[in-house]
Amino acid sequence: MKRIADSTVRRLSAYLRFLEDFEARAQPTISSDELAKLGGTTSAQVRKDLSFFGSFGKRGLGYSVPELAGRLREILGLGREWKVVIIGAGKIGAALAQYRGFRQRGFTILAAYDSNREKVGKTLEGIPVRDIEQLDRDIQREKPDIVVLTVPGEEAQRVLDRVVRAGIKAILNFAPAQLHAPADVAVKTVNMAMELEGLSFALTNRE
Amino acid sequence: MKRIADSTVRRLSAYLRFLEDFEARAQPTISSDELAKLGGTTSAQVRKDLSFFGSFGKRGLGYSVPELAGRLREILGLGREWKVVIIGAGKIGAALAQYRGFRQRGFTILAAYDSNREKVGKTLEGIPVRDIEQLDRDIQREKPDIVVLTVPGEEAQRVLDRVVRAGIKAILNFAPAQLHAPADVAVKTVNMAMELEGLSFALTNRE
DNA sequence: TTTAACTTGTGAATCAATTCACAAGCCTTT
DNA sequence: AAAGGCTTGTGAATTGATTCACAAGTTAAA
Numbered sequence: 001m002k003r004i005a006d007s008t009v010r011r012l013s014a015y016l017r018f019l020e021d022f023e024a025r026a027q028p029t030i031s032s033d034e035l036a037k038l039g040g041t042t043s044a045q046v047r048k049d050l051s052f053f054g055s056f057g058k059r060g061l062g063y064s065v066p067e068l069a070g071r072l073r074e075i076l077g078l079g080r081e082w083k084v085v086i087i088g089a090g091k092i093g094a095a096l097a098q099y100r101g102f103r104q105r106g107f108t109i110l111a112a113y114d115s116n117r118e119k120v121g122k123t124l125e126g127i128p129v130r131d132i133e134q135l136d137r138d139i140q141r142e143k144p145d146i147v148v149l150t151v152p153g154e155e156a157q158r159v160l161d162r163v164v165r166a167g168i169k170a171i172l173n174f175a176p177a178q179l180h181a182p183a184d185v186a187v188k189t190v191n192m193a194m195e196l197e198g199l200s201f202a203l204t205n206r207e
Numbered sequence: 208m209k210r211i212a213d214s215t216v217r218r219l220s221a222y223l224r225f226l227e228d229f230e231a232r233a234q235p236t237i238s239s240d241e242l243a244k245l246g247g248t249t250s251a252q253v254r255k256d257l258s259f260f261g262s263f264g265k266r267g268l269g270y271s272v273p274e275l276a277g278r279l280r281e282i283l284g285l286g287r288e289w290k291v292v293i294i295g296a297g298k299i300g301a302a303l304a305q306y307r308g309f310r311q312r313g314f315t316i317l318a319a320y321d322s323n324r325e326k327v328g329k330t331l332e333g334i335p336v337r338d339i340e341q342l343d344r345d346i347q348r349e350k351p352d353i354v355v356l357t358v359p360g361e362e363a364q365r366v367l368d369r370v371v372r373a374g375i376k377a378i379l380n381f382a383p384a385q386l387h388a389p390a391d392v393a394v395k396t397v398n399m400a401m402e403l404e405g406l407s408f409a410l411t412n413r414e
Numbered sequence: 415t416t417t418a419a420c421t422t423g424t425g426a427a428t429c430a431a432t433t434c435a436c437a438a439g440c441c442t443t444t
Numbered sequence: 445a446a447a448g449g450c451t452t453g454t455g456a457a458t459t460g461a462t463t464c465a466c467a468a469g470t471t472a473a474a
Contacts, residue, residue, distance in 0.1 A: 031450085031451065031452090032451075032452075033451080043451085043452095044454095047451095047452065047453060047454085048453090048454085050452095050453090051452095051453060051454070055452075055453060055454095056452095057451075057452050057453080058451080058452075059450080059451055059452040059453080060449080060450050060451050060452075061450080061451070061452085062450090062451065062452080063452090
C-alpha cells in the first residue's frame with residue numbers, strides 16, 4: 001500500500017468526528033463539500049483522502065453516513081480495543097487518565113507507572129499506579145499496545161528505549177524531548193513548548 | 208516576508224532547544240550536521256530553514272552557539288514576555304498551570320477562568336481561578352496575548368468567538384473540536400484523540 | 415603561502431501534497 | 445425516456461517542501 005501522509009490520517013480522524021455527529025442526528029448522507037466545510041478544507045481534498053482507501057460514495061448523492069463512519073473506523077483501526085499504559089503519574093498523567101476520549105474510542109488504560117514510592121499502590125483517577133520496576137514484567141504479561149510517556153524530558157529517551165526493547169510499537173510522548181526510535185516504532189510527540197513558540201512566532205511575524 | 212511553513216517553525220523551536228543544551232555546556236560552535244542529527248533531519252534542511260531569516264553561520268566553521276540561539280529567540284519572538292490566560296480550570300488546565308516550560312520561556316500565566324463557582328476564588332497551582340463572567344473585562348484591562356482553551360469540546364467554539372471578539376490573536380486549544388477563526392488569529396490545536404488514532408492507524412496498517 | 419579539510423548558503427532538481435477540472439454516474443422531475 | 449441538477453472519483457496541473465550538489469569562504473597545518 002502506498003504510504004499515507006500523516007496529514008491525511010489526521011483529516012480522516014476529523015471526518016470521523018463529524019460523521020459521528022451526523023450519525024447521532026440520524027442524517028443519512030453527507031457530501032464531500034459538507035465534510036470539507038466542517039473540517040476547514042476543500043471537497044477535492046476530502047475525496048482525495050478517501051480515494052486512497054477505496055470509493056465509498058455515490059455520485060450525485062454523497063456518502064452514506066453510517067457506512068463511511070464504519071469504513072473510517074476500520075481504516076483507522078478503531079474496531080478493536082487498544083491497551084494503553086501511562087508512564088509517569090504526575091499532573092499530565094492524571095489529566096490523561098481521566099480523559100474520557102480515551103475509553104470512548106476503545107483505548108483502555110491498564111495502569112500508570114511511576115518511580116515515586118509515595119504514588120505506587122495508590123490510584124490515579126481509578127487507574128492503579130504501579131512501580132516502574134515491574135514495567136518490563138507487566139509488558140510481557142499484559143502486552144499493552146501503546147505507551148504514553150509523561151515523564152520528565154531527561155528520562156524520556158531512556159524509558160522509550162526500555163519499552164521498545166520490551167516490544168512496544170507505538171508511543172505517545174508528552175515529554176519535551178526529541179526522541180529517537182527504530183523505524184518500525186510509531187512515535188507521536190505532543191510538545192507544549194513548541195506549540196507556544198509557534199504562537200509566539202505568529203504573533204511576532206505578522207505582516 | 209515569504210510565508211514560513213509551520214514545519215519550519217517547529218524545527219527552529221527544536222534547534223533552539225539543542226542550542227540551549229550546548230550553551231549550558233559552553234560549546235562555542237555547532238554545525239548544521241550536528242543540529243540535523245539531534246533533530247532527526249538533514250543538514251540541508253537545517254541550513255534551508257535558517258536561510259529564510261538570514262545567514263548566521265561561518266563557512267568551514269559552523270554556527271556560533273550563543274549567537275544562533277539569540278537569533279532564534281528573536282525570530283521566534285521569545286525576547287519578550289507573553290501573557291497567557293487559561294480558560295477551563297479542570298485537570299488539563301491544572302497540568303498546564305504547573306508546567307514549568309511555560310514560565311521558563313517567558314510565558315506568564317495571569318489567571319485561569321472557570322464557570323464552576325466551586326473553583327472560582329481558589330487557586331490552581333498558585334494561579335488565581337476567576338469567574339468566567341469577568342473574562343471580557345479582564346481581557347480589556349490585562350491584555351493577555353494568548354488564550355489556552357481547556358474547556359469541553361462543545362463550548363470551545365463559543366469561547367473562541369468570545370475571546371476573538373475581545374481582541375485575542377493567538378489561541379492554544381486542547382478541546383477536541385475543530386475550531387474556526389478569522390485568518391488573523393493563530394490557532395493551534397492539540398488533540399489527543401487524533402494522536403491516538405494516528406497510532407492506531409500506524410499499528411493497523413503496518414506492511 | 416599553499417594545501418587540505420570543513421562547512422555554509424543557495425539555485426536547481428526532485429519529491430510530495432493539494433487543487434483543478436471534468437467525465438461519469440445517480441436521482442428527480444417532467 | 446429525456447433533461448437538469450448534483451456529486452463522486454481521478455488523472456493532470458499546480459503549488460509547496462525537501463534534498464541535491466557545488467561554488468565560495470574559513471581554518472589549520474605544512
